Amino acid sequence: MSWRNGIRERAKKALDKPPKYGIDVDVTNFIPKKISINVNLSEYSNELSLVGIDVSEKERMGSFYQFESQIIKAIAKHPGVELMSLEDAIDEYGKDILEWFWNAVPVDQDKFTAIAELKGKGGYFIRVKKGVKLKIPIQACLLMREHGSLQAPHNIIIAEEGSEVNVITGCMMMRETIGLHAGVTEIYIDRKARVNYVMIHKWSRAMYVYPRTGVIVKEGGEYVSHYIAFTALKALQALPKVVLYDAAHAYLSSILALEGDAKADTGYVAYLQGNNASVQIVSRSITKDNAEIIARGKIIGKTNDVKGHIDCQGLLLSTKSRIVAVPQLIAESQDVSLTHEAAIGKLGEEKIIWLMARGFSREEAESILIRGFMSVDITGLPKNLAMLLKGVLKMIAKSVV
Amino acid sequence: MHLLICKDLKVSVGTKIVVKDATFYVNENELVLLYGPNASGKTSLAMAILGHPKYKIVNGRIIFDGRDITNMSMEKRVKLGLTATFQFSPDLRGITLEELAFEIASRYGMSQDQMFKLIELLKLHELLKRDVNVGFSGGERKRVELFLTALQKPRFVIFDEPDSGVDPESLALIGRAISEMVKNGLKGGLIITHVGYLAKYINATRAYVMIDGTMICHGDADLISNHIFRYGFKMCIKRFKGEIYELEEWNKRKS
Ligand SMILES: Nc1ncnc2c1ncn2[C@@H]1O[C@H](COP(=O)(O)OP(=O)(O)OP(=O)(O)O)[C@@H](O)[C@H]1O
Numbered sequence: 037m038s039w040r041n042g043i044r045e046r047a048k049k050a051l052d053k054p055p056k057y058g059i060d061v062d063v064t065n066f067i068p069k070k071i072s073i074n075v076n077l078s079e080y081s082n083e084l085s086l087v088g089i090d091v092s093e094k095e096r097m098g099s100f101y102q103f104e105s106q107i108i109k110a111i112a113k114h115p116g117v118e119l120m121s122l123e124d125a126i127d128e129y130g131k132d133i134l135e136w137f138w139n140a141v142p143v144d145q146d147k148f149t150a151i152a153e154l155k156g157k158g159g160y161f162i163r164v165k166k167g168v169k170l171k172i173p174i175q176a177c178l179l180m181r182e183h184g185s186l187q188a189p190h191n192i193i194i195a196e197e198g199s200e201v202n203v204i205t206g207c208m209m210m211r212e213t214i215g216l217h218a219g220v221t222e223i224y225i226d227r228k229a230r231v232n233y234v235m236i237h238k239w240s241r242a243m244y245v246y247p248r249t250g251v252i253v254k255e256g257g258e259y260v261s262h263y264i265a266f267t268a269l270k271a272l273q274a275l276p277k278v279v280l281y282d283a284a285h286a287y288l289s290s291i292l293a294l295e296g297d298a299k300a301d302t303g304y305v306a307y308l309q310g311n312n313a314s315v316q317i318v319s320r321s322i323t324k325d326n327a328e329i330i331a332r333g334k335i336i337g338k339t340n341d342v343k344g345h346i347d348c349q350g351l352l353l354s355t356k357s358r359i360v361a362v363p364q365l366i367a368e369s370q371d372v373s374l375t376h377e378a379a380i381g382k383l384g385e386e387k388i389i390w391l392m393a394r395g396f397s398r399e400e401a402e403s404i405l406i407r408g409f410m411s412v413d414i415t416g417l418p419k420n421l422a423m424l425l426k427g428v429l430k431m432i433a434k435s436v437v
Numbered sequence: 438m439h440l441l442i443c444k445d446l447k448v449s450v451g452t453k454i455v456v457k458d459a460t461f462y463v464n465e466n467e468l469v470l471l472y473g474p475n476a477s478g479k480t481s482l483a484m485a486i487l488g489h490p491k492y493k494i495v496n497g498r499i500i501f502d503g504r505d506i507t508n509m510s511m512e513k514r515v516k517l518g519l520t521a522t523f524q525f526s527p528d529l530r531g532i533t534l535e536e537l538a539f540e541i542a543s544r545y546g547m548s549q550d551q552m553f554k555l556i557e558l559l560k561l562h563e564l565l566k567r568d569v570n571v572g573f574s575g576g577e578r579k580r581v582e583l584f585l586t587a588l589q590k591p592r593f594v595i596f597d598e599p600d601s602g603v604d605p606e607s608l609a610l611i612g613r614a615i616s617e618m619v620k621n622g623l624k625g626g627l628i629i630t631h632v633g634y635l636a637k638y639i640n641a642t643r644a645y646v647m648i649d650g651t652m653i654c655h656g657d658a659d660l661i662s663n664h665i666f667r668y669g670f671k672m673c674i675k676r677f678k679g680e681i682y683e684l685e686e687w688n689k690r691k692s
């Protein structure tokens with residue numbers, strides 16, 4: 037595959053390049069692993085439902101399972117969509133894959149993109165054909181459980197003109213052990229197409245998580261992204277970049293509920309590249325124990341009549357945790373309307389008392405308030421995906437108090 | 438039979454004594470009014486009876502249903518069926534009224550039919566899909582407060598100004614909701630009010646007047662109401678200063 041040599045060369049040069057934000061990690065400590073156990077997915081159905089994965093696959097248009105570096109399954113249930121592993125896609129498309137390969141995310145962005153290209157295995161390739169609208173979601177499940185493992189899949193989603201696809205990605209570390217997850221996701225949304233993307237992460241105390249995501253939304257396209265991470269982890273850093281052309285729109289939310297000694301630095305960067313493009317960046321950060329979250333949001337308005345808003349809220353559930361809100365607005369044209377709001381606080385005692393007067397215990401009252409705090413706009417999602425998201429958030433609100 | 442008795446109650450918030458001396462009772466199947474000027478300590482009294490941890494009982498006793506609940510936690514009191522509607526209810530962003538109502542109703546075994554009846558009665562349809570109290574008008578908040586409390590099928594409720602800022606039509610709705618609560622098991626209530634308008638729609642038997650943290654008089658609801666509307670609290674203070682006064686007796690003695 038000579039066409040890939042140039043890409044690999046660029047990657048090699050970036051192997052020592054630290055991430056722009058978050059703590060640096062020695063990536064050489066981690067290598068891709070095979071699973072050391074026999075996998076019977078149905079045994080994990082309860083755990084997997086925590087990250088939105090339904091092993092019965094009843095209400096799913098397709099399923100992709102990757103355990104460590106092995107692909108267990110990649111099946112789509114609709115002729116209008118291709119779903120396969122990246123390796124299979126490269127086999128099938130050959131050089132033509134370059135149209136969607138390392139264009140939305142630069143391969144030499146930092147050591148994490150570099151290692152994904154050089155050592156990474158797997159990842160899914162989803163291509164939805166022109167005009168095909170799939171309201172029922174496709175699910176992708178990425179699991180880890182081995183000590184010292186590197187999981188660096190490269191995912192690609194292509195929504196052709198006028199199409200629609202809903203994708204749930206659930207990622208999980210199944211044991212309390214050290215690992216590095218550095219998944220790359222590139223999403224290409226063509227004219228008037230729509231992608232709703234829900235990503236749910238549940239890691240463990242010793243996990244390093246450095247996903248790299250780039251999204252390109254062409255004229256009139258729509259992108260909705262909900263990123264959810266909960267429980268503990270060691271370090272998380274992610275800053276998906278979304279480029280929006282004429283009249284394209286994006287709603288980008290991150291909901292983090294972190295505990296233990298978790299350190300997270302997350303958010304989105306949106307480039308309003310075309311006229312009438314618009315974006316909303318929403319973050320809801322909850323910290324417990326010693327957790328720390330830096331919630332970023334950055335909008336760059338480059339052309340006429342673009343609109344952008346950042347809504348950044350933090351909720352501290354312990355005295356030792358820390359939240360930093362960093363909204364940033366950059367106007368490079370006169371005709372932009374960019375705004376932001378940010379607020380950080382704790383649970384309102386009077387609200388808790390009022391809910392207790394309505395018959396709830398203190399814990400239940402807190403969980404209701406946390407659920408309210410986490411709620412984001414889900415009106416853009418089809419009903420089953422919206423319900424799924426609500427269910428996951430409800431479960432998190434219960435478990436976090 | 439006394440359902441609730443408060444004897445020599447003294448309540449503090451922080452370092453401040455907010456209720457100095459409150460003695461009163463509510464009988465079973467009785468709705469009693471509590472009057473008093475602003476800042477006289479009515480809400481503080483309500484919160485102390487509810488068991489709000491900020492309101493500390495420094496002296497006196499609270500007996501509910503024959504049980505001394507003076508040192509009982511708020512959670513336990515609410516479990517016994519004692520609760521309060523709040524004068525100022527909070528906004529709950531991200532939680533719809535419908536969602537919360539279902540949660541309360543299901544935990545108290547309130548049937549859907551009973552719930553829909555209350556929704557109908559309090560004309561709440563339009564509010565169900567909205568976040569609780571967010572952007573609600575003053576009157577809407579009062580109706581919602583009554584509604585959610587009714588879903589708990591409480592035995593005893595302290596209604597903290599359910600009629601303040603409520604238009605006459607909504608007032609009738611609130612009155613009917615209280616009657617509905619009685620049907621669903623409400624055995625007694627203390628209604629804090631400035632105006633007593635609600636008295637038209639419910640059958641209040643007696644009334645108390647609290648001034649400057651002290652219960653200063655007590656008597657027939659109509660008599661006290663008329664007295665306050667005619668003379669204001671000033672006369673009340675002047676005439677009944679220093680003791681809890683049985684208005685009826687005073688009237689009898691006068692005639
Ligand atoms: N949490 C608190 N912290 C400090 N002061 C308080 C607190 N709660 C009540 N107070 C004070 O206690 C006094 C009585 O207040 P309370 O709310 O009980 O009055 P009220 O009779 O209900 O008045 P209103 O008719 O205006 O509702 C007031 O001076 C008030 O400022």
Ligand SMILES: [Mg+2]
Pocket residue numbers: 479480481524597
């Ligand atoms: Mg008051």
